[in-house]
Amino acid sequence: MPHYEDYINWRRTFHQYPELSDAEYETTKRLRRILESYNITILDLPLETGLVAEIGQGEHFVAVRTDIDALPIKEQVVHEFTSTNEGMMHACGHDIHMASILAVATKLKEIESQLAGRVRIIFQPAEELGYGAYHITDTGAIEGAKAVLGYHNYPTLDIDEFAVKSGVITSSVDRFEFKIKGVGAHAAKPEQGNDPVIVLGQLINSVQSIVSRNLSAFDNGVVTIGEVSSGNTWNVIADEAYVQGTVRSFDEEKRNYIEKRLRAIGSGLAEAFGVEIETLYHRLPGAVVNDEKLTEDAIEVAKSVGYNVSIMDQPLTIGEDFSGFSNKYPSVFVFIGSNSEYDLHHPKYDPDERILEKVPDYFVSFVQKLLNEQSK
Ligand SMILES: [Zn+2]
Ligand SMILES: [Zn+2]
CATH class of the missing domain: 3.40.630.10 (Zn peptidases)
Known part of the structure; x- marks a missing residue:
């Protein structure tokens, strides 16, 4: 024993x-x-x-x-x-x-x-x-x-x-990803490209508005961006950017709503900036x-x-x-x-x-x- x-x-x-x-x-x-x-x-x-x-x-x-x-x-x-x-x-x-x-x-x-x-x-x-x-x-x-x-x-x-x-x-734990596809160019000739880093910046702000501006004072949820990446040197406009993070919520309704907002932000920014944005939402444990x-x-x-x-x-x-x-x-x-x-x-x-x-x-x-x- x-x-x-x-x-x-x-x-x-x-x-x-x-x-x-x-x-x-x-x-x-x-x-x-x-x-x-x-x-x-x-x-x-x-x-x-x-x-x-x-x-x-x-x-x-x-x-x-x-x-x-x-x-x-x-x-x-x-x-x-x-x-x-x-x-x-x-x-x-x-x-x-x-x-x-x-x-x-x-x-x-x-x-x-x-x-x-x-x-x-x-x-x-x-x-x-x-x-x-x-x-x-x-x-x-x-x-x-x-x-x-x-x-x-x-x-x-x-x-x-x-x-x-x-x-x-x-809470439920979900993961989201945004894959932004712009057009790369020489850093000195932005008019020849479509800079995904600018979109990335907008995206970070927009995502933060979900909890602060879309959920009521009585709702709970967390949206955190854990990773951003784009480019690899100082004098080139990158052609891609990547963002991923997590959503924590306590009921299915809020969970669905946050997913819907993330997708809307992805498609809205794609439209506004003329880039391609793929939005992925992975449902992990409830x-x-x-x-x-x-x-x-x-x-x-x-x-x-x-x-x-x-x-x-x-x-x-x-x-x-x-x-x-x-x-x-x-x-x-x-x-x-x-x-x-x-x-x-x-x-x-x-x-x-x-x-x-x-x-x-x-x-x-x-x-x-x-x-x-x-x-x-
Ligand atoms: Zn653990
Ligand atoms: Zn554990």
Whole structure:
């Protein structure tokens, strides 16, 4: 039976060997080895990476989910388990998630004969790309789940802190791109070209007007341009320019509206300046929506295992592809403190490992509670 020290070791090993989304081959093998060493059943599913394990018996089941991928970030934290995979880092704490959910699996395995149902433990790939949840749901392995439970470690909360809210808890995350095609020329002869950089400048301003001028004071949304590029020297008018960024919103109506405005800005500026503008809008994960009853249950269970629970008054503007589960099955996604000075996705992100003390208890108690209720 593994203990806290084992959880720490698992986490450090995952941390040392991070792998990018949809390429978590060694991570999957490592997970498989650990699960098999505790005789935990792994479902036979057509997954390239990631896996689903199963514990218990009976007709109904609940699911617990962790993500397993890392980010293309060069780690700046120095410890004995610093990433040795060049340019990759578990900067979102999915190493913590994996270790804690492995702990959940082994704890549940130990009480398997007492479980009043089954639990499917999801080790999901490609969360950072926003669609890994669908790799799992596409296999049908979660079809019929009575509940799906998940969490994210959260740096600004202390390790005994737990935050949740009913309803929408994370925003939808979309990506937009503008590809501007002008006409290049000698920098001294602008009349012979059609400068895409001028259009780019207009586009930046216009895009910023969506939230400030089109959404009401009571609506929420974020539109951020993260990248612009054009040209490569001082005395040439470039022939192309490129802009990309992200949209965060909390309901479908605003999401659709922002997309419509972005497209209108693209076509309007193309018309006004006589350039070609291709506007691309990529819909990534939708908002995670917590089930009301499960949220109440989560609060009760969290308190029972010793967390200080706070109810969030607003959703977070981060994205989370747990929405791939929450939009199909009753779900609850929570935030548990990891007490790091630096934020998620930062090269110095350094979660407090003591988060691994209580997280397993929360999920084990929650699973037991739900299975007991279901069997009544
Ligand atoms: Zn992340
Ligand atoms: Zn994450």
